[in-house]
Amino acid sequence: MNKIQEEAWIVEHETLARHTYRLTLQSPEIAARARAGQFVMLRVRDGLDPLLRRPFSFHKIIPEQGVIEILYRIAGRGTGKLSQTPVGTPLDLIGPLGNAFEQPPPNSALVVLVAGGIGIAPFFALLKNLSASLSNTPLHLFYGARTGSELLPPQMFDDLKVTVHWSTDDGTLGYCGRITDLFQEFMESGLPRPEMVYSCGPLAMQYHVARWALNQGVAAQLSLESLMACGVGACLGCALPAIRPDDPTADHYLHVCKDGPIFSPGSIQWQKIQMYRTPPRTFLYS
Amino acid sequence: MAKDSNVPDSPPDLSVQLGPLRLKNPVMVASGTFGYGEEYAGFADPEKLGAIVVKGISLHPRAGNPPPRLVETPAGLINAIGLENVGLQNFISRKLPYLRDKKVPVIVNIFGNVLEEYADLASRLDEVPGIAALEINISCPNVKQGGMVFGTEPAMAASVVKAVRDSTTLPLITKLTPNVSRIGEIAKAVEEAGTDIISCINTVAAMAVDIFSRRPKLANIVGGLSGPAIKPIALRCTYEVVQQVKCPVIGIGGIMDALDAMEFFLVGAKAVQVGTANFVRPTATLDIIGGIERFLQVEGLSRLEDYIGTLDTRCVFPFAEEACELTDLG
Numbered sequence: 338m339n340k341i342q343e344e345a346w347i348v349e350h351e352t353l354a355r356h357t358y359r360l361t362l363q364s365p366e367i368a369a370r371a372r373a374g375q376f377v378m379l380r381v382r383d384g385l386d387p388l389l390r391r392p393f394s395f396h397k398i399i400p401e402q403g404v405i406e407i408l409y410r411i412a413g414r415g416t417g418k419l420s421q422t423p424v425g426t427p428l429d430l431i432g433p434l435g436n437a438f439e440q441p442p443p444n445s446a447l448v449v450l451v452a453g454g455i456g457i458a459p460f461f462a463l464l465k466n467l468s469a470s471l472s473n474t475p476l477h478l479f480y481g482a483r484t485g486s487e488l489l490p491p492q493m494f495d496d497l498k499v500t501v502h503w504s505t506d507d508g509t510l511g512y513c514g515r516i517t518d519l520f521q522e523f524m525e526s527g528l529p530r531p532e533m534v535y536s537c538g539p540l541a542m543q544y545h546v547a548r549w550a551l552n553q554g555v556a557a558q559l560s561l562e563s564l565m566a567c568g569v570g571a572c573l574g575c576a577l578p579a580i581r582p583d584d585p586t587a588d589h590y591l592h593v594c595k596d597g598p599i600f601s602p603g604s605i606q607w608q609k610i611q612m613y614r615t616p617p618r619t620f621l622y623s
Numbered sequence: 624m625a626k627d628s629n630v631p632d633s634p635p636d637l638s639v640q641l642g643p644l645r646l647k648n649p650v651m652v653a654s655g656t657f658g659y660g661e662e663y664a665g666f667a668d669p670e671k672l673g674a675i676v677v678k679g680i681s682l683h684p685r686a687g688n689p690p691p692r693l694v695e696t697p698a699g700l701i702n703a704i705g706l707e708n709v710g711l712q713n714f715i716s717r718k719l720p721y722l723r724d725k726k727v728p729v730i731v732n733i734f735g736n737v738l739e740e741y742a743d744l745a746s747r748l749d750e751v752p753g754i755a756a757l758e759i760n761i762s763c764p765n766v767k768q769g770g771m772v773f774g775t776e777p778a779m780a781a782s783v784v785k786a787v788r789d790s791t792t793l794p795l796i797t798k799l800t801p802n803v804s805r806i807g808e809i810a811k812a813v814e815e816a817g818t819d820i821i822s823c824i825n826t827v828a829a830m831a832v833d834i835f836s837r838r839p840k841l842a843n844i845v846g847g848l849s850g851p852a853i854k855p856i857a858l859r860c861t862y863e864v865v866q867q868v869k870c871p872v873i874g875i876g877g878i879m880d881a882l883d884a885m886e887f888f889l890v891g892a893k894a895v896q897v898g899t900a901n902f903v904r905p906t907a908t909l910d911i912i913g914g915i916e917r918f919l920q921v922e923g924l925s926r927l928e929d930y931i932g933t934l935d936t937r938c939v940f941p942f943a944e945e946a947c948e949l950t951d952l953g
Binding site: 339340342343380385387388389390414429431478523563564565567568569570571572573575576577578586588589590595609610611 | 655656657658662663665666678686689690691692693694695696697700701702704707709842850851879897901902903904905906
């Protein structure tokens with residue numbers, strides 16, 4: 338369905354983990370149109386700073402209540418100011434934008450999700466769909482963060498029919514190390530071949546999932562991000578280096594907002610990605 | 624709605640005459656900020672706009688610059704897209720038909736690596752129905768060849784305009800860069816070379832760096848700044864150009880609302896283009912058109928053209944002459 342602009346009211350706004358917030362918005366028109374994997378462009382506040390909207394994936398979509406939820410982590414001026422916005426404030430949204438997660442084949446032997454940090458956000462909406470459509474398929478979620486205080490509380494996963502494998506870089510919770518290492522160890526321990534891998538998180542993590550999926554010949558859907566100005570394909574700012582099917586060596590770009598945010602690992606030219614951005618220095622904004 | 628007693632009953636006339644181009648209102652979307660129109664379908668009805676300026680078109684498709692291509696700065700946006708576009712052929716066959724069906728003048732922004740490409744583009748677009756005018760881009764800061772190189776030297780700028788002028792009968796707009804010492808000289812040169820209209824400004828050359836990773840924030844290292852941050856620069860450039868030329872001038876740069884637009888009309892712009900504001904509010908242009916109408920009503924003006932270029936630069940102290948005598952006495 339078509340994208341629209343809607344004034345959405347903040348119904349709830351709470352902290353779930355360190356620097357991590359859940360925003361519940363009354364947004365009936367967008368809730369009715371949204372699909373898991375898509376995103377909204379949210380104007381943090383009126384005025385000139387921050388100037389641009391910010392993209393956020395749908396954390397939960399509850400059309401029967403006219404509600405959407407957004408899960409975000411403070412990463413800069415925009416999210417810093419958003420975190421101070423009280424319940425009852427109207428926010429200007431454009432959405433739903435971009436493509437959605439595709440369902441795995443029915444009766445899949447195994448479906449795996451890999452999430453790093455705030456990359457967990459879109460997986461709640463996805464897991465709701467998966468647990469409804471795949472009654473016999475085991476769902477495994479590999480979920481890691483830098484430290485335990487950045488992970489969502491475990492009880493949030495209770496209602497979802499998913500087995501969660503936890504990791505932290507510093508070992509404060511679950512497996513000590515990167516989530517992709519835990520994921521690979523599990524895959525090598527005799528689990529059936531997954532029919533589909535979903536991945537969302539930092540670029541380095543996405544790269545490791547993509548490499549694994551391409552080597553194993555497993556289908557994967559990666560939710561990727563980029564700095565974005567318009568969200569609708571006009572500014573062409575959110576480009577990612579991509580492989581042009583008719584000429585794999587040519588300079589070619591896909592755009593996160595209209596070609597994504599969900600991409601297959603084989604469509605991206607990983608070696609051309611330039612990681613110029615420093616990971617967020619949250620202390621500057623909180 | 625309550626009205627002031629001196630407000631005229633009929634809506635004010637927003638139409639403007641830009642040389643050979645007549646527009647029903649003076650508000651256009653700037654090149655590169657509205658795609659080819661389809662991207663904003665459903666948000667802003669293009670038929671309500673004065674004109675649409677499409678993303679810059681080159682002879683052949685261009686992939687654009689590597690990312691990151693964007694960085695947000697206070698009240699601004701630096702971009703280094705690098706003129707990614709579908710190329711002339713795809714534009715004509717795949718993008719133009721959508722716009723041709725709309726009742727809105729379509730202005731095609733053209734860009735070449737070398738002089739001959741500008742001429743070639745112009746002559747090929749000359750035969751295509753449904754185009755109201757061409758906007759010559761000699762001001763893009765984000766490409767290595769062509770672009771701004773042509774726009775920073777009067778003789779070079781004139782040679783591009785002349786080459787295009789000789790290749791088409793379409794109305795010509797020439798878009799100037801602010802990244803020069805004397806924009807008025809460039810303006811005079813392109814007017815003499817035959818441009819019908821001048822638009823200014825393109826983005827202001829700019830840069831942003833990350834102090835932690837010690838890297839530039841744009842892969843292209845430098846880019847072009849747009850948004851409210853550049854409005855005062857754009858206003859000064861528009862004012863200077865208006866002083867130097869007889870042809871109509873389109874003001875561009877940081878316009879977010881109708882009051883911003885009125886500033887450009889006051890210094891003499893006959894029309895405006897709205898760019899970055901489209902990203903923030905897809906309906907920005909429609910709000911601006913409505914806001915101009917209300918402004919004129921409140922000011923008791925029936926025609927926008929009566930307001931254009933009415934900037935009063937005289938001393939405003941009412942007793943100025945008398946005070947001069949005091950000075951003499953002192």
